[in-house]
Amino acid sequence: MNLKNVFPYIHYCNSRSQNDPRKLRSLITRTLQHHELILVTGGKGRFIVDNRSHTLQEGTLCYIRPDVLHTIEVDAREPISCLTVHFSYANIRYDDGAWSVGNEVHSLPLQDVQMLKNGYQIADTFKKLVDSWDSKRPGYELISKAYLLQLLFEISQHRQKQNENHAVSLKIEKVIEYMHLHIGQRVTLGELAELVHLSTYYLSRAFKSTTGYSVIEYFNKIKVDKAKELLAGEDKKVKDVARELGFADEFYFSRIFKRMEGISPSEYHGKIVHGL
Numbered sequence: 001m002n003l004k005n006v007f008p009y010i011h012y013c014n015s016r017s018q019n020d021p022r023k024l025r026s027l028i029t030r031t032l033q034h035h036e037l038i039l040v041t042g043g044k045g046r047f048i049v050d051n052r053s054h055t056l057q058e059g060t061l062c063y064i065r066p067d068v069l070h071t072i073e074v075d076a077r078e079p080i081s082c083l084t085v086h087f088s089y090a091n092i093r094y095d096d097g098a099w100s101v102g103n104e105v106h107s108l109p110l111q112d113v114q115m116l117k118n119g120y121q122i123a124d125t126f127k128k129l130v131d132s133w134d135s136k137r138p139g140y141e142l143i144s145k146a147y148l149l150q151l152l153f154e155i156s157q158h159r160q161k162q163n164e165n166h167a168v169s170l171k172i173e174k175v176i177e178y179m180h181l182h183i184g185q186r187v188t189l190g191e192l193a194e195l196v197h198l199s200t201y202y203l204s205r206a207f208k209s210t211t212g213y214s215v216i217e218y219f220n221k222i223k224v225d226k227a228k229e230l231l232a233g234e235d236k237k238v239k240d241v242a243r244e245l246g247f248a249d250e251f252y253f254s255r256i257f258k259r260m261e262g263i264s265p266s267e268y269h270g271k272i273v274h275g276l
Helices: 120-135 141-162 164-181 189-194 198-209 216-234 240-243 250-261 265-273
Strands: 007-017 027-030 035-042 043-049 052-056 060-064 070-074 081-095 098-102 113-115
Touching: 007 120, 007 141, 035 120, 043 060, 052 060, 060 081, 081 120, 081 141, 120 141, 164 189, 164 198, 164 216, 189 198, 189 216, 198 216, 216 240, 216 250, 216 265, 240 265, 250 265
Parallel strands: none
Antiparallel strands: 007 081, 027 070, 035 060, 035 081, 043 052, 043 070, 060 113, 081 098
16 A cells, blocks of 8 residues: 555544443444444454455454445444544645645555454554544644554555565565665666565565555655755755765756755755755
């Protein structure tokens, strides 16, 4: 899942413990106009969607899409306890110094139901999200949005780790580490593929799936992040920073920087660093 363009809006969150005195209906059939995530933390039940029935138990994660009829059945003797978040989102992009807002797609690339194995981190983030929303402390909406994005990212990563060869994930991490160690050099896709013994095609596909960026985009991104540090920390000329980061062409470096940051490196140095 590529989350870098997702801007969420939370409608509300709920939580239910096993000792909750509120009575829960045994059968809930409905259609929502927004998205919902449900993490079952205890009890038993069934979730029916698209004519398929799924068992609900501790560790079950359900994703409910907008405009999809679904039914939740609750066990009378062991009613479910759960955490829920109801939300909508928009796609917001920033390219070449311009913003664009697109409508949300009908559904996120999530499974309707999945059983989380070793999903402790997901459960912890979900609880922090609901607790933040319930607290209603100053800034709770912003903090809750951050937790929701973190939750979606962790769900995506959990699914990838389950579905992909773990060895490939380690290879991606090795490539990123190599990039940081050689940030001042020019590194080719072929060189990186040879480093981890993958074809350039397979590395490109796996890297994009894991990070949301192409290999070269990611390398340029960490170079630009480093350039911002250099421009802020020292009185260096743009051409010196470009050379230090392995760009033989100062103007190419400036184009990359402006595409990612919306301003040129010289403008960044003047307006942001020195407040001119």
